[in-house]
Amino acid sequence: MMKSLHLIAALGASLLVFADPVSARPWVQPESFTLKNGMQVIVLPDHRAPVVTHMVWYRVGSADEPQGKSGIAHFLEHLMFKGTKKIPPGEFSKIVARLGGNDNAFTSYDYTAYFQRVALEKLPQVMEMEADRMANLRLDDAVVLPERDVILEERNTRTDNNPAALFSEQVEAAQFLSHPYGRPVIGWRHEMEQLTTQDALEHYRRHYGPDNAYLIVAGDITAASLRPLAEKYYGAVKSRGIPARVRPQEPPQLAARHLEMFDERVAEPNWQRSYLAPSHNRRADSDPDALEVLSQILGGGATSRLYRTLVIEKAIATSAVAAYQGTALDYGQFYIQATPRAGQTVPALEQEVENVLTHLLKDGVSGDEVDRAKRRMIASAVYAQDSQQSMAQIFGEVLATGRSIEDIVAWPDRIQAVTPERVNAAAKAVLRAENSVTGILLPGKK
C-alpha cells in the first residue's frame, strides 16, 4: 500500500492567517508503505541536497523495561554498535565514516532509534548494516562490561554532576505513582550497575524485529526508488512476534506533592511544577491541541503571561516558562518553571505564579493571545521543513507514540481550529493541584 500525503495542501488552509497564502505551496509530501513482515516505511522527499537521513525506530523505550532493570533500553542502544557476525565490534561507525557518513542513536521513554546521514549513493550500504543488526547482534562480556562503565560515566555527566538533573529525577518519580515514566531513561545508578549481557540480549530478543520497527528516510529519494531497497534489506528480516505494549497505568492522583532539595552545588534557587496531563495519543476525552496553545500563551516566550508578569512587571524572576509535552504513548505533562531574581524569595515567586494561574483560570485567555500563539505554531510547521533531519525526527516521535502520518499532516489544521473556549476548558482540566508536583531546589544544606 502506498499513500501519498500532501502536508502542505493541509497547511494551505491554515496559512490563510498570513498575509499571503502563497507560502502554502506544496513541499514535503510524505509517502508510506508497509513490508510483508510488518515493517512500516515512511519517506520524506526533499531534493535540495543529494543526501539522506536514514532512521530505524523501535517501538520500545525505557517505559517498557522490566521492573528493576532501569536503563536497559538505553544500554542496549549503546550495545547495538558492538557487532554482528558480519560486522566486528567497533566497526559499525567506522564503516559509516568511511562512507562519508555520520551516525548515532538515542533512547527515550517510548522509543529507541538509530540513524545515519549519508550521501544518497551510500544508502544501500547503511540499510544493509542496519537490517543486519536488527537480527544478528552478538554480545559478550568482553564488549558489554566496559560499555556499562561508559553508561555510568554518561550518568555522571548528565545527572550526578548536576543537582538540577538529580532533582528532576525526584520530581518525575513523584509525578508518577505507578507508571514507569517515573524512572529516568538513563536508569537508576544501582540498577545500571547490575545490568548484564543476558539482560541486554533478553531486551533485544523481546523487542527488536521488523514488526516492532519502522523505517524513515528523509532527503533526496522517493518511495518508488526506496521500495526495492527496503524489500531487499529489511524485507528479509523475519518478524519476531512482538508482545503488546502494556504498562502499569496511573491510579487517580489525589494529593498535591511538594518536594524540596538542598544541594551545596546549587548556584541559585529554582521553582518548578509538573502537572499530569493527557497525551496526544489519548485525546478522546481531553484536548492536547488546546494545551499546546495554552503553554504558548502562559509561558512560551517574551510576551507570554508568566514572562510578562514575573520577569518584567513584578521583576521577581529572571526566567519564567511553561511547556507542554504531549508526544507520549501514555501520559503527557505540563510544566512551569521559574527562577527568582537575586534578593527575591521562592515563596514570593510561587505566590506570583499562583496569581497568574488563578487569573488565567478565572478570566480565561483572549482571542488575540490565541491568534498570536497559533500563528507562531503554524509557522513552525513551515520552518521545520527546512531540515530533513528535523522532519525525520518529528515523524519518528509521533509514530512511536501511537499516532499516524495523517495525524501529523492535520496538525496545523487542528491548531488553527483551537478556540479561546477550548484553551480555557483544557486549562481547567489540567491545572489542578491534585495532579501536580511542586519542586523547590535550594542552595546549601538543610
Added chain:
Amino acid sequence: MGAVTFILNFRPRFVIASRRRGNPGAARKSPRLWPLNCRVASLLAMTSLAACLWAAPANAVTIQRVTSPGGIEAWLVEQHTIPLIAMDFAFRGGAKLDPAGKVGLARLASATIDEGAGDLDSQAFQKRLETLAIKLGFQTDQDAFHGALQTLTENSGEAFALTRLALTAPRFDAEPMTRIKAQLLAGLQQAAEDPDAIASKAWFKAAFPDHPYGRPSEGEAGDIEPISADDLRQFTARQFTRDRLLIAVVGDIDAVRLGQLLDATFGGLAKSSNGPDPAPVTPAVNKTIVIKRDIPQTVMMFGLPGLLRNDPDFIPATVMNYILGSGGFNSRLMVEIREKRGLAYSVYTHLAPLAQTGLFFGSVATQNDRANETVALLRHELARMRDEGVTPEELEDAKTYLTGSYPLRFDSNAKIAEQLLGLQLENIGIDYIDRRNDLVRAVTREDVNRTARQLLNPDNLLLVSVGQPNGTSPVK
C-alpha cells in the same frame, strides 16, 4: 525571544539519552572543511547588480556574490522550493574588543538590541516578531558579533526592517537593561557551579593571562552591573559598521530583491570605525590546575598552541586531529579511553583557529578515582601520535570521511547560511571551496606526521581539572 532565557535546568522528562555527546566547542569555532565543489561558471551582468555566480555540479548549491546598488556585499544561495529566507550576518570585532573594566559589553548588547528599538518598546518589538513568526537573534563570540534572521518569504520586508531597527535604533530602556543584566548575572552564577563552564573559564584565563582571549565573552559579573545605555550606544556605533560586516543569505529570494533589502537594512550604518584588534598571542601552557568541587566525576580541559586558519599546515593538522580526537567513535582517544576501557562517555579534541591565535584543546570527564589513569592515557596517545604518526589506513579513512561528508553540511537553508558566513569569517575566499576537497586529498602521511610533531607535546599540556581527581583530598 529577545530576552535571555535560562531553561538550562529545565529538563522535561522526555529528554533523550543519546549515545554520543555533542562537541560543545564545535558549534562556533569548528575548523571548517567546506569542500563544496563549486567552479566559476560565468559573470552575470545584472541591472544595478553585479553578481558573480559560482556554479556547482548538479545538485550542489550555487553561490552568488551579490553587491547591492549601495555597495553592500552578500553571498546568496537561492532556494525557492520552500517559502523561507535565512540570513546569517556578523560584524568582526566581538567580545575581544570589550574595554577593560567592561567585560561583557558585547554580550549585553547582543541581549538588549532586540529589547525595544525605534518607536517600539520591548514588548511591542517582541510582539511584532511573534505575530509575524520572525526569528531574530544576536550573540557574540570573541571575534565577531553575530545576527541570525529567519522569516517566511511573505514577511521578509518586515523582518529585514526589524533587523535594521535593532541595529540602528536600539532603545536600551531602563526596564529591559535592568532585567537583562539580572538574567546575565544569573547565568554567570549558574556557570560558576557548572563543571564544564568552570573548566573552560579557568583554562582560557590561564592560557591568556594578559590578553582579551583570557576573559569570558559571557562577561564578568562586576563589570556587567555598571554598564550604561551610553556604553551600549558607543558599542553599537563602533561595532556595527559596514567595513566589519559579512552577510550570507539562503532561501526564497533573488539577487535584485536582496540588493534592495541589503541597502534598506544595512545602508544606514557608518562606513568604518577604529578599533584595532588585539595583538597576536600564543597561549601559555605547561601548567596543571586543580579546582576542587564536590562532584563524582572530574571534568578536564586540556590544550596546547594550535594553528591560525591561514597556516599552510592547517589542513594536514585537521586530518591529524580527526584521527586523534575529533573523529567521533573512530578517533584514537575515543577508542582507547572510552571503547576499550570505559573511562569516559565523551572525549574529544578540537582545533580552534581564532583571529589572533591558534588553539588545540580537548575535554574528557571520568570518575574521580580514575582521573590520573585517564590523563596518563591521554598523554600517552598524544606522544604516540607525535612519535609514530598515523598509519596509511588511518590517513585514507580520514580523507574519505572528510571529503565524503561535505554535502551533509549543506542540506538545509539554515545550515548553508551558517557555512557561507563561516567561510567569510575565516577569510579563505569564495574560490577556496572549489579547492577544498583537493587540498584534503593532497595531504600526505608526512604532512600529517609533521603537524603532529609540531603541535603535540604532551609534557606541555595546560590541564584544568574540576572535581576531586584522585590524589586530592575530598571537598567538604
